[in-house]
Amino acid sequence: MPEKGIINTKQFAWMLFVIIASIATTQIPSMLIAQAGKDAWLSVIGGWFLDVLLAIVYAYMGIRFPGENFVQYSVTILGKYLGRIVGIIFSLFFLLVFAIFLRGSTRLVSINFLPNTPFEVILVSNFLVSAYIARKGIEVIARMTEVLGPLFFISGLGLFFLAMPLMDINRLKPQFDNGVAPFMIGTPLILTFFGICIMMAMFIPLCNRPEDGFLAKFSAASMGAVFTGILTAFSTGIFGAEQAKNFYSPGLMLARTIHFGPYLERIEIFWAVILMAAAIVASASMMWAFSLGIAQLAGLKTYQPLVYPGALLALMLGLVSFPGSLELSNFTHYSFPVLAAFVESGLEILLFITALALGKRGTP
């Protein structure tokens, strides 16, 4: 197996939390508020519930095919040709997420903190750091998330605590003002971003206790949902749905509102540093999954030589496909959820049903 690293359940959970929280707290809350308005925070609960249901399938498949990730059990279930096509789709999905997510995070830094620095310089730096981490392997990513995950979670809670006096609960009322339709549409939208944690299928075979896969995912999804839900509710409660939906990053705007006299000001930089660090590490795990998936499908001895070429390919894909932030926003809003739903739910459920119907199992 190209990856020889082993992770424990705690690292597994923090890795998933960092992925969920960093992806779901950048521009997703504003997209969700645009979709579901005042009911956006309820959609987060709906998304969490469906994500946990999906996690049961992934965890079950991880146990049914011991020692295999979904790229590998695609081949076991569907055979050499069709299985490889499904495996490549999974790997390419991670490449796409890597490209769009790092590009979105870079835009955040460029607009808010480094407006005079060329965008490409920040972008290339982010890609390089992310690829460097990915090349070091799963254990390095796991150790980094063990530090970053709690820091991210605690800083988020601190942020919400400090922003609490500004919160106006009346801005969240009445619920279901426009019926249940906004909530029903917001739920699958947030699910597709929570669902990037299908990454758990890559982590299960490397976990020292694979049977804890569901527990890790449940803990991470719950913490991520609490984090995203509070952030969405606070953004709506402080700025109002009409204003919050136009922010690029409501979390950053929330951090900007906090100040206590002349003593505590501009704390958004701390939030941004933690957020960017988490975003880079989360992206590194995407690149790791892409390289490992391709290496396993091709039967390579190691995945490391594919990391930098993969990162360069993702960089080019991002630059060529999305010349401006408008194209990227449109893709993230309209196309990504459809593609993600197909890969995260459609393909996995296809594999699950096929495995049950054909009675396929892995070898212990």
Added chain:
Amino acid sequence: MTVLLLAILVISLAEGIPLYKKGQKKELVFMFFLLGTAIVLKVMEWFGLPSPVVMLDRLVSPVGKAIFK
């Protein structure tokens, strides 16, 4: 394009030489395949051809626009 070629040269030397010395030809082929794909994307942009992601976007975005506002 010059920057891209320079990046490819650096990656090829840094990753390719150790692979060549170890005789890992399959890894070498896949590494160059990914680097080659990056060049193809840039060339496609030169000729005004849409990238695979743009083609996918054109295919899928009508569905997304019908669901999400």
